[in-house]
Amino acid sequence: MPLDTAPVRKMLRITGVSASDPLTYRLMEMGLIEGRQVQVLRRAPWGDPMHLRVGDYELSLRATEAALIDVAAE
């Protein structure tokens, strides 16, 4: 499923990163690549962006950006 629809607080594993543009390239560089764990910690008060834990650090992504990343529940 795309990361933007993933349930909160579930441990997820990245199964694919779609599209290839400077933004997805940057997301991959920041550690959002296949096989890595990611967790949605919460959403911002107006539902977007999302607060993620990627490996050992935390990151904010908009839903449109998170939609480029496919994840599966662990």
Add this chain to the structure above:
Amino acid sequence: MHPSASGSTTNISAGPAATPEHGPNAAAPASSESAAIALVGNPNVGKTALFNALTGYRRHVANYPGVSVDLARGPVRGASRTLEVLDLPGTYSLTPASPDEAIVCDVLCGHAPPRPAAILAIVDATNLPRNLYLLSQVLEVGLPAVIALNMIDAARARGIEVDARLLAERLGLPVVPVIATQPETVAPLVPVLESALRAAPPATRVPLPDALARATSALVASAPAPLQPAKALRVLADPDGHSEKQFFKLGGDRCVLAEAREALRAAGIDPGPAEVRARYAWIDRILDGVVIRNLPPGDTWSDRIDRLLTHRVAGVAALAALLYAAFYTIYAGAQPLMDAIDGGVGWLGLRIGELLPAGALRSLVAEGVLGGVGGVLAFLPQILTLFALIAILEDCGYMARAAFMVDRLMRPLGLSGRAFIPLLSSFACAVPAIMGARAIGDRRERFITILIAPFMSCSARLPVYTLLIGALVPAHAWLGGWVRLDALVMLGMYLVGVVFAIPIALLLRKTAFAGPSTGFVLELPGYKWPRLRTVLQRMYLAGWSFVVRAGTVILAVNIVVWALGYFPRSADARAALEQQQQAAGWDDASFESQLAGAYLRESYLGRLGRVIEPAIEPLGWDWRIGIGVLSSFPAREVVIATLGTISNLGEETDARSPSLRSAIQAMTWEDTGKPLFTLPVALSLMVFFALCAQCVSTLVVIGRETHSWMWPCASFVGMTTLAYLVAWGTSAAGRALGL
């Protein structure tokens, strides 16, 4: 816990690649010369703290030729030869996403001066995999390198142990564990840096997929100038990006690049993602056994704080309360200081005035020079207060959360959460707000934020609103006094700016700053206590850069406007008034104020006012309002003193003085004798002040922050035109409604 990860601060010896047997590095200058060491790292890893610890807070900021980013450099304390640290902007990768990040790439690759002799790479022990991504790219640029392993204390507190010795062995480079905020732990870095200058560049190469390695070699072989494989990879990985532009600038062959890209496509390889995967695979091998995670079960402290502070009810309430407290501090806290500066400068003016004979020199010193100095210094309390608040909120990690929470609200403007704080603080004063926009990484977003910030009604417009509303808005009240007309008009003035800023932001986003959004990829660092020294340093840097760089221009403009309003003073004007004095029986004080008015009327400024009168007449303004507006160019609040002078009240006027209010009510058109300040005129004047760019400080700071004179000029012309048109519309609408 790994036995060797004991957090010792001794330097861990280098592996084979760092021994001098490979011969001295050609890039390292002779030992008598100064050598530059580039400090490189991700954002939020303690780079500035390490810089401060190494240099003892000695920094000079320089704007490098050809680049529009300020770089700080400073000498290393305790080095046996001259070593300089160059503080490069934080970046996640050498494929730049912003001008700041492009500088890192350019300096390391030798495209921009100064060419560093070695690299000091700082990595965050709490988050090594992502930090090693940039490191793996940096190690390939062919410069000797030393690694500072920072935040070993924070990592241990979280249950992450890092075996620094094993990491050094695997990388073949010196790794020095440090706690950047504790200078004594940083001292062991200095001798390691000195010996690194004599070391060979690291031999580290991340293995790439075959097709990508072949394409890289093809590019290297074809290049007319020597091209490093690492640089060739950057060109391939980022189509149309910064490195590709550099490649063509150095005479790179378009056909060879196109062929290399085609070969990669045929092999089914997308160079960017392939590079990322190859690097992370390498990182996993390097870190296997180096990082041992013993994370305690349950949530981190940071996460528990976030549950509250980013909660949809409690978090929003906390943000609102915090913003209110911040505004209160900026308004109420800075006000006594501003009054003290004002009083101090005024007192000094009087004392100096007593020493000088009456005349042009006294007026120049008291009004031109000291008025200008006072005008500059009066901004300082607000700038310092705002930057103290910003530094505290940023250092503790809350700023990123505030941006996270409001991002959704900023999006319709083509902006992101990062623009929120600068825009909000612009309601206090646009000058520190524009300086605060530096924190916005994306250039387009930063420029839009800077250009719409002056539309927010700052505290200098408040006296103008207070005076005109107090004098001319009728005291209507409804609902038992809870809804008052004067309060509504005041609120309207604040809204006018916002209402016009929105379409202008959208217009800029569609025209001058069109392009894809870089999104909102923002790291949320863990919460920590803010450090006093960090806060004081931010206040000092902001205050100093304002006083020195903007202050001088503001002072010059103030003197020019003073001269236009002072000269020429003909003896005829005085003689004519002296004759009238006999007939009208004025006392000395009212004679002086009549004289001040007469002088202003015949000054160059006064003449200019009459020249522009045809242009402002449609607004319902006469030449006196015109010169009020003209003379308020250095700072908006000056209009009050000018109105005081032209209504022949003499100086020493402030917005609350009832005599100025009644004088304004009593002013009439010189030809028809009808009241000058009607409600439509007052409203149009207020709307003009709400929208115009009558603030030389703001314009100077826009010029400084955008590194261009085009944007302040565009701001001035654009905002003044808009202010004029809307003021005209307000005046016309007011008259049509019979106000």
